[in-house]
Amino acid sequence: MLIIDRLISDIDEKQCPIVVGLDPALELVPEFLCKQAEDAYGNTLRGASEALFLFNRHLLDSIHPVVPAVKLQMACYELYGKWGIDAFDRTVKLAKKLGLIVIDDSKRNDIGNTASFYAKGHLGKAPLFDGYDDGDKPDFLTVNPYLGDDTIKPFVTECTNFNKGLFILARTSNKSAGQYQEAVVDGIPLYQKIARDIQQLSATHLGDRGFSTIGAVVGATWPEETKKLREDMPNVFILMPGYGAQGGTADQVTAAFNTDGYGAIVNSSRGIIYAYRSADGKSQYPYEEEFTRASLLAISSMREDLLRSLKQADRLPKNW
Amino acid sequence: MLIIDRLISDIDEKQCPIVVGLDPALELVPEFLCKQAEDAYGNTLRGASEALFLFNRHLLDSIHPVVPAVKLQMACYELYGKWGIDAFDRTVKLAKKLGLIVIDDSKRNDIGNTASFYAKGHLGKAPLFDGYDDGDKPDFLTVNPYLGDDTIKPFVTECTNFNKGLFILARTSNKSAGQYQEAVVDGIPLYQKIARDIQQLSATHLGDRGFSTIGAVVGATWPEETKKLREDMPNVFILMPGYGAQGGTADQVTAAFNTDGYGAIVNSSRGIIYAYRSADGKSQYPYEEEFTRASLLAISSMREDLLRSLKQADRLPKNW
Numbered sequence: 001m002l003i004i005d006r007l008i009s010d011i012d013e014k015q016c017p018i019v020v021g022l023d024p025a026l027e028l029v030p031e032f033l034c035k036q037a038e039d040a041y042g043n044t045l046r047g048a049s050e051a052l053f054l055f056n057r058h059l060l061d062s063i064h065p066v067v068p069a070v071k072l073q074m075a076c077y078e079l080y081g082k083w084g085i086d087a088f089d090r091t092v093k094l095a096k097k098l099g100l101i102v103i104d105d106s107k108r109n110d111i112g113n114t115a116s117f118y119a120k121g122h123l124g125k126a127p128l129f130d131g132y133d134d135g136d137k138p139d140f141l142t143v144n145p146y147l148g149d150d151t152i153k154p155f156v157t158e159c160t161n162f163n164k165g166l167f168i169l170a171r172t173s174n175k176s177a178g179q180y181q182e183a184v185v186d187g188i189p190l191y192q193k194i195a196r197d198i199q200q201l202s203a204t205h206l207g208d209r210g211f212s213t214i215g216a217v218v219g220a221t222w223p224e225e226t227k228k229l230r231e232d233m234p235n236v237f238i239l240m241p242g243y244g245a246q247g248g249t250a251d252q253v254t255a256a257f258n259t260d261g262y263g264a265i266v267n268s269s270r271g272i273i274y275a276y277r278s279a280d281g282k283s284q285y286p287y288e289e290e291f292t293r294a295s296l297l298a299i300s301s302m303r304e305d306l307l308r309s310l311k312q313a314d315r316l317p318k319n320w
Numbered sequence: 321m322l323i324i325d326r327l328i329s330d331i332d333e334k335q336c337p338i339v340v341g342l343d344p345a346l347e348l349v350p351e352f353l354c355k356q357a358e359d360a361y362g363n364t365l366r367g368a369s370e371a372l373f374l375f376n377r378h379l380l381d382s383i384h385p386v387v388p389a390v391k392l393q394m395a396c397y398e399l400y401g402k403w404g405i406d407a408f409d410r411t412v413k414l415a416k417k418l419g420l421i422v423i424d425d426s427k428r429n430d431i432g433n434t435a436s437f438y439a440k441g442h443l444g445k446a447p448l449f450d451g452y453d454d455g456d457k458p459d460f461l462t463v464n465p466y467l468g469d470d471t472i473k474p475f476v477t478e479c480t481n482f483n484k485g486l487f488i489l490a491r492t493s494n495k496s497a498g499q500y501q502e503a504v505v506d507g508i509p510l511y512q513k514i515a516r517d518i519q520q521l522s523a524t525h526l527g528d529r530g531f532s533t534i535g536a537v538v539g540a541t542w543p544e545e546t547k548k549l550r551e552d553m554p555n556v557f558i559l560m561p562g563y564g565a566q567g568g569t570a571d572q573v574t575a576a577f578n579t580d581g582y583g584a585i586v587n588s589s590r591g592i593i594y595a596y597r598s599a600d601g602k603s604q605y606p607y608e609e610e611f612t613r614a615s616l617l618a619i620s621s622m623r624e625d626l627l628r629s630l631k632q633a634d635r636l637p638k639n640w
Binding site: 026045083084110131 | 343345346347354358363364365367368371393395396398399400401402403404405406409425427428429430431432434435437438440441442446447448449450451453455464465466467468469470471489492493494495496497498499500501502503504505510513514561
């Protein structure tokens with residue numbers, strides 16, 4: 001089964017178009033996990049990385065039955081060097097073992113030959129002296145398109161070879177997104193041009209559900225742009241960050257879905273993984289050990305929020 | 321001394337505006353080093369990473385007296401996971417110990433908060449349970465601007481805090497560079513708009529030699545564009561990839577230099593580090609162990625080539 005079909009099927013099964021962003025920041029990890037990690041490996045990069053992994057493990061154990069996918073923000077791990085990468089790899093492995101689809105949010109790219117190194121490292125296999133390494137790799141990777149389409153191709157190749165998928169940045173969720181993304185090419189804004197190029201690319205990687213393994217990133221903070229892009233990319237699945245902490249609302253998000261209720265997955269990170277913390281930074285829960293209960297509640301409330309908006313927009317999938 | 325002033329002073333001292341790209345691909349590493357690494361760590365990610373490091377160590381030992389800087393292409397290391405990062409870190413540490421300036425070619429970026437994680441990881445310090453990690457970090461980082469200037473700021477902050485520098489992508493060296501980089505904004509191509517924004521940014525980080533710690537990447541394969549950008553960015557130092565293997569010639573490169581002969585450093589990777597290999601893939605040298613002699617010759621011939629072109633263009637620094 002093509003990875004995009006599996007993603008849609010898992011969204012359907014869990015009736016939940018939500019991806020949880022595992023973007024751990026050490027100062028927000030519960031104290032008891034920090035203590036455990038520091039006791040094991042000291043006040044070191046390895047200790048800090050262990051705390052991130054323990055945090056993820058608790059979250060994954062708790063959330064895996066209710067969401068179809070997790071997204072790992074690479075910057076959070078890379079900050080801790082090789083031990084951070086180790087925590088990233090262990091999280092990917094565990095998430096896959098628990099049946100979750102894993103999105104590697106690394107926003108990588110470089111020119112030709114180098115792009116293929118990134119593509120092999122994140123989605124494919126690393127060449128050894130003899131044969132290839134066979135470690136677990138994420139299912140999807142986010143990619144930056146600024147360097148042009150000859151730099152996208154090496155990623156597409158690995159998708160074809162290893163049944164992986166991409167989400168190419170079209171319109172990001174941040175405030176200054178428009179600064180360069182609205183430059184004009186062929187009479188339309190650059191982000192729209194890129195979206196149309198992704199649609200073109202999608203035709204050769206189409207799954208049974210009408211969507212391609214080559215997807216796009218569109219920020220939840222831009223509802224008007226989303227509407228336009230949804231029309232321009234009928235076969236492109238959208239990864240939508242920016243809901244919640246960044247200001248995107250459920251009503252703004254619905255434009256990313258087709259009229260049949262499919263076509264997008266909405267990411268939330270801080271709103272879910274740090275749900276246990278009150279505004280003053282202290283735990284809302286008498287026992288910090290139960291912090292993932294707050295995350296489950298946050299997922300449930302985000303899901304209700306999304307489903308209500310989809311229903312209002314007459315876009316709730318039929319069998320949900 | 322601001323890091324950009326040190327770079328210019330080192331270029332001056334060695335009379336050599338060349339940065340060597342340490343972009344090792346396992347299949348091109350000399351056999352005797354592969355054997356040594358595989359004997360130590362087996363046919364594993366760790367073994368492969370060790371081979372890359374040994375390759376770099378031999379090169380660094382040999383080239384450090386004649387070039388001011390090395391550039392590490394992160395994709396080559398990241399391909400090998402945590403052990404690849406370890407090889408990257410060990411190479412950075414050794415290069416700095418040998419007095420070289422280190423450019424981390426990772427082309428990173430992401431939205432606000434995440435950008436600051438990348439900035440801290442590559443240029444600053446990673447927060448631990450108590451205080452910060454104090455490991456060696458590269459001197460410069462390449463950054464992708466597509467997400468807009470609010471995503472550049474966190475990198476600038478670390479530059480200010482830790483005397484580091486940036487090279488922001490303006491015009492890349494690959495064939496499809498123009499596809500999106502020539503979209504029009506404010507009546508000019510996007511890459512030029514970005515260049516002008518970099519020039520604006522440079523004013524607050526100006527060194528004694530008239531150049532800023534906030535630099536730009538401009539591909540050696542675009543001489544006309546380079547001429548325009550040089551005029552638009554009088555205070556911006558240019559990192560110029562694309563010489564040699566990618567087709568950029570010394571004559572094309574001179575436009576990146578100011579009339580006084582400063583303002584750019586030209587990268588060559590394959591042409592230098594694999595100089596020992598003949599076209600048929602076999603070593604040109606009877607003793608492969610001496611492969612770095614071919615690299616030294618390649619540097620010397622590239623330097624002569626550049627200096628001749630600079631002289632012809634009346635841009636050779638006065639005291640060289």
